[in-house]
Amino acid sequence: MDIIGQFRHYLRAHYPDLDDDRWLVDGMSFNKEQLKSEHLKAKLPKGITTFKCYFFAHEPSHTAIYLIADQEGKEVYDIYTLNIS
Numbered sequence: 001m002d003i004i005g006q007f008r009h010y011l012r013a014h015y016p017d018l019d020d021d022r023w024l025v026d027g028m029s030f031n032k033e034q035l036k037s038e039h040l041k042a043k044l045p046k047g048i049t050t051f052k053c054y055f056f057a058h059e060p061s062h063t064a065i066y067l068i069a070d071q072e073g074k075e076v077y078d079i080y081t082l083n084i085s
């Protein structure tokens with residue numbers, strides 16, 4: 001499943017009322033060493049140094065969802081949801 005499919009699956013399971021087409025998405029690659037959060041570093045697999053963070057923003061609900069995945073967006077390692085109202 002691609003990153004959009006994984007995002008939609010998470011959305012339907014946790015926020016079905018937000019499953020619409022009003023999401024903006026962006027992605028950024030990063031190295032594990034750049035992370036300040038030891039908690040997040042511990043969740044990422046050993047032996048892989050480069051990951052991608054996908055940021056989904058839903059302005060009408062003031063919700064942001066971050067997915068931390070491998071470079072190809074096939075394996076999601078962590079998901080965070082923020083309400084930014």
